[in-house]
Amino acid sequence: MSAVKRDTYTPQSLLAVAVQVFNERGYDGTSMEHLSKAAGISKSSIYHHVASKEDLLRRAVSRALDGLFGILDEEHARVGRAVERLEYVTRRMVEVLTAELPYVTLLLRVRGNTDTEQWAMERRREFDHQVAELFEAAVADGDLRADVEGRLATRLLFGMINSVVEWYRPEVRGADGPAVADAVVQLAFHGLRTDT
Amino acid sequence: MSAVKRDTYTPQSLLAVAVQVFNERGYDGTSMEHLSKAAGISKSSIYHHVASKEDLLRRAVSRALDGLFGILDEEHARVGRAVERLEYVTRRMVEVLTAELPYVTLLLRVRGNTDTEQWAMERRREFDHQVAELFEAAVADGDLRADVEGRLATRLLFGMINSVVEWYRPEVRGADGPAVADAVVQLAFHGLRTDT
DNA sequence: AGCGTAACCGAACGATCGGTCGGGACAAGG
DNA sequence: CCTTGTCCCGACCGATCGTTCGGTTACGCT
CATH class of the missing domain: 1.10.10.60 (Homeodomain-like)
Known part of the structure; x- marks a missing residue:
């Protein structure tokens, strides 16, 4: 070389x-x-x-999925209190989204028209499912509110996190990846209001 | 007739x-x-x-935009304390998303490749901007936390709300539009945790 | 210098794209 | 029964789709 x-x-x-x-x-x-x-x-x-247009898509979504699944292998995502692990995964998801922005953006937009897209959607659901289990564990620990159904709350949490790809642009100063991750964790876990 | x-x-x-x-x-x-x-x-x-394929798209996004802008004309969105108006708009947005699901879904996914799509994106930005102003007013009132930047928090709120189109299916019982709206308002304004 | 091959190109392939056209089926109103 | 207009159809249009092919250029290596 x-x-x-x-x-x-x-x-x-x-x-x-x-x-x-x-x-x-x-x-x-x-x-x-x-x-x-x-x-x-x-x-x-x-x-x-x-090899083909679809080959490009496969390479892109693979890179995004590798980044996301890599989070679940990290120590802070595997040991500790469930709610703390969920907060960590939330933070890391935002960091991966911002670091691998274009690849994750593409992953989140596939519609399932080809085999590659269906495979990507399946793997993504797999990831979501694992985080949802973490969420339910935190609810069982009494650390997360139980008056909103777990699956629903998980989906809304994912909605907030994944929306980052819709507006985050790395060239804009004042809000790098970790800073955005802080904001997401704050708002998601403690809410918008001051008087809580 | x-x-x-x-x-x-x-x-x-x-x-x-x-x-x-x-x-x-x-x-x-x-x-x-x-x-x-x-x-x-x-x-x-x-x-x-x-008239054309694009005509179908225009009709669809128009219907979605009419539903969203209609919210801002309602009384509870125009009078009262800013934070309460923001909560009301949030709730009504979820209700409109669920009621006009396919049309709003299409609106939220346009990429801007044609004139119609660019027009739709422009009108949508207009709506977002008006809600963002409401958000800033609530921050100025001291009713929303000021440690997270307003534009960033608004975007995350929109992310949570708009994610409804990714998973909400009206045929599934146990979670109709208003019920989902309740959950969104609860989580967005008070957060996930129990110990706040 | 000469060779092998990575990198690239223009032209063309069959298929499919959004859209057009002339005309037929059929119900309503006279 | 005949006209009128709505609703629909198969056949076709030029353009563009993703992909293939034969061939050329230019670099790395000996």
Whole structure:
């Protein structure tokens, strides 16, 4: 492996360009022609680096899923009081969302039209399910309010967390990933009001 | 207008079918052929009722936007303490989302590829902006926590509310629109934890 | 210098896209 | 019974879709 790198595309660097276009136009709304314009190479050249359009999608959502499932393997997500583990997972989810923003954004928007999309949705449901179990454990410990049903509350928590991909832009200063994670944990666990 | 109705499509009834398919496959992922299969009429017959595919999209998002902007005209959204008005708008947003689910779902997913989509995004931003102003007023009143920036907190509140379209299904009993609205208001304003 | 191959290109493939067109079936009103 | 208009259809349009192919360029290695 030589230290100098040629000024050419790798599957990874091409993926970075493609994912950005996918997020701007939507996966189905993006043609290979769009990708070729954005990448600055011809349409046919794309197929030298990746097998297909769907291959690009698979690589992208895999990266996002790896990031999310990696959270559950971390020590603070496995040991300790359930409510504390849930807070930790919440914080880390926001951090992963911001760090891997375009890839997770794409993952959260797949509709299930192809095999790859259905596989992505299935794995994502798997992740959600594991966090939901953590949530229920915290309710059983009496650390989370029981007057709102667990599944419903979990979904709303996920809604708040996942909405980060709709507006977070890393180039805007004053709110990096961990700072946003703090805000999410504060609001989700303690609410908006001052008088609680 | 005759009281008896023939067993045929109207622009509205056709729209209901189309919007459902749009939400399942995505707007760009839906062809007129898909719509014709779902509606049970030929592709060309669709054009007897509506002008174009984009016309269907415009009708759908218009209906959603009308529902949302209608909230701001209601009395409880216009008079009273800002924090109470914000709670009311929050509750009503969830109720409108659940009542007009497929139309609002479509609105929240447009990407801006066509003029209609860009117009929809603009109007939606307008609505968000008005609610954000209400939010800031409640912060100024001291009724909402000031340690999390207003714009950020507003976005997270919207994230929680809008996530309803990702999982709410009216056919599932035990959680109708107003009940979900209660849960959202409780969690958003008072948080998940018991010990606050 | 010469060779092998990574990187790229233009042209074209069959399929499908959104949309158009001329005409047929059928019920209502006279 | 005949007209009128609604509703629907199959056939077709040019454009664009994702992908393939044969061939060219240019770099790394010896």
